[in-house]
Amino acid sequence: MGGNHGRPRPTASFLVQRSRLQSRSWHLLTQSIPIDQRAVVRAFLNQKIQIPSRNCFNQSFLIKGMFFQSHTICSCFNASRNSIGIRVWYQFTASISSLKVVWRKDQKLDQAIQNDKSWRQCAKVVKEVLNEPGQVIPLRYLEKRRERLRLPIKIQTFLSRNPGLFDVYYDRIKPKTEPVKFLRFSDRLQRVLDEEERIYLENEPLIVAKLCKLLMMAKNNVVNAEKLVHVKREFGFPNDLMVNLIPKYPEHFKLIGSPGEGNSFLELVSWNPIFAKSVIEQRADEESELTGIKIRPSFNWKLPKGFLIRKEMREWIRDWMELPYISPYDDASNFDQASQEMEKRTVGVFHELLSLSLYKRIPVPILGKFTEEYRFSNAFSSVFTRHSGIFYMSLKGGIKTAMLREAYKGDELIDRDPLLEINDNFIELLAEGHEQREEQLKLQKEAVQNDMEMVAMRNNPELTESEELYSS
Numbered sequence: 001m002g003g004n005h006g007r008p009r010p011t012a013s014f015l016v017q018r019s020r021l022q023s024r025s026w027h028l029l030t031q032s033i034p035i036d037q038r039a040v041v042r043a044f045l046n047q048k049i050q051i052p053s054r055n056c057f058n059q060s061f062l063i064k065g066m067f068f069q070s071h072t073i074c075s076c077f078n079a080s081r082n083s084i085g086i087r088v089w090y091q092f093t094a095s096i097s098s099l100k101v102v103w104r105k106d107q108k109l110d111q112a113i114q115n116d117k118s119w120r121q122c123a124k125v126v127k128e129v130l131n132e133p134g135q136v137i138p139l140r141y142l143e144k145r146r147e148r149l150r151l152p153i154k155i156q157t158f159l160s161r162n163p164g165l166f167d168v169y170y171d172r173i174k175p176k177t178e179p180v181k182f183l184r185f186s187d188r189l190q191r192v193l194d195e196e197e198r199i200y201l202e203n204e205p206l207i208v209a210k211l212c213k214l215l216m217m218a219k220n221n222v223v224n225a226e227k228l229v230h231v232k233r234e235f236g237f238p239n240d241l242m243v244n245l246i247p248k249y250p251e252h253f254k255l256i257g258s259p260g261e262g263n264s265f266l267e268l269v270s271w272n273p274i275f276a277k278s279v280i281e282q283r284a285d286e287e288s289e290l291t292g293i294k295i296r297p298s299f300n301w302k303l304p305k306g307f308l309i310r311k312e313m314r315e316w317i318r319d320w321m322e323l324p325y326i327s328p329y330d331d332a333s334n335f336d337q338a339s340q341e342m343e344k345r346t347v348g349v350f351h352e353l354l355s356l357s358l359y360k361r362i363p364v365p366i367l368g369k370f371t372e373e374y375r376f377s378n379a380f381s382s383v384f385t386r387h388s389g390i391f392y393m394s395l396k397g398g399i400k401t402a403m404l405r406e407a408y409k410g411d412e413l414i415d416r417d418p419l420l421e422i423n424d425n426f427i428e429l430l431a432e433g434h435e436q437r438e439e440q441l442k443l444q445k446e447a448v449q450n451d452m453e454m455v456a457m458r459n460n461p462e463l464t465e466s467e468e469l470y471s472s
Helices: 012-023 035-045 107-115 117-130 139-144 155-161 187-202 204-217 225-230 241-248 279-291 311-321 340-356 364-368 382-386 420-459 461-471
Strands: 073-081 084-092 136-138 166-171 180-185 222-224 253-256 265-268 361-363 391-394 401-404
Touching (some): 107 117, 107 401, 139 180, 204 222, 204 265, 340 382, 340 401
Antiparallel strands (some): 166 180, 361 401
16 A cells, blocks of 8 residues: 555445445434425435445535535445444535426327417507508508518418408509509408407406405515516406506506516505415315315316326325425415425416416426526526426427416317407407408419310310200
8 A cells, every 4th residue: 555545446345335325214304304305305315326436425416416404314324444443424416407307299198289370470460560550551661571570481471371361452642753552451351350349348357356466475575567578468458558548547557667667567466365266276265065075176187198207206196295285376485496495486486377267278498587586596497397287388389488387178279268358359360361362263263264164165166066966
């Protein structure tokens, strides 16, 4: 050994004892591990663990950089060589965010998004004209905005494919200029837009309740007003949300700042306990009244056929589901961001947000805008794959979209939001236009076929004579 101050080479006995560390009896550790973390640690004990050097046996070690709460599991053993005692301690700290489930495509839920693709594209074009002065626009101006609207076809082609949306007429852009094509709403589309106002008015209490719930879940009951305007399509809010609706309810809302300046906020004025009950809690109360038995609020967790997850993850989910439900309306200021309680609360917030949305789905980038208000972590999107029995994250269209599994049966919504009547009317208008186009194409096809027959008869007199003899 001379001047060699390096650590002694481990003996075979040392190596054997080291390998046995991974297979130590589980019951020796259960007393010190919370039930909600046992599956996590069991998974880590099955990993290949490297023994630290003798010089650093007093340190704590993180397995794969995982960190979670303050709970630790320490395991030790003694090994000796040349009367040198080595006592090695391992500190396992497990992170929730390190638990992942392999993403798998759900064709039926992806189809639900695909079903809306065509009418949403038409709605973008209608909205573009709606925001124009006088709600008219030169056709060539709209043509220049195709790229921004992500319209893959020319405007003229779009109009021919979707008759019934616009009327085309000629007008001058400036005096003493040549008349050019303009677009304006058709009478049928105008009736749909007028009906939209009626539906908003009838469902105003529902819209107010949604806004109150969004504020009640937020930190300090305040949300950036610009963000709420940005998500009006997802939740079914009207276009004049900040201008007309909010001022009508001073007992519920207070607008701080001026909308459009980027620093305006919507604040909750009074806490309404009626609104402070989540969809899951309401469902538990309804089941309790129906059965006469107190039902504990809990998430519906179910994977479609063919979806499998690892045993360790199944055990972690089972233990996690046994934890008490935490309402998204409860104060979360005292929760550790990496705690199981915060994970439970975060899942509850996402569940409630998706439940309040029109189609029970919201693009992940839009949810990411509310990380500060709802205390989401930077890696919040992993929640949707980690809890794949509650959520599904679609990648359809190149955009991550969080969807609520329990809200769908196949590719169809189960419970439809009353505000969806607005979209249904618009889709019905498009369907009428498509039927009209098909009828026109059919008539054109028949006309072409008749013309071809007439030309053939003129070019073949014998055929004409035989037909006359046959008719006589």
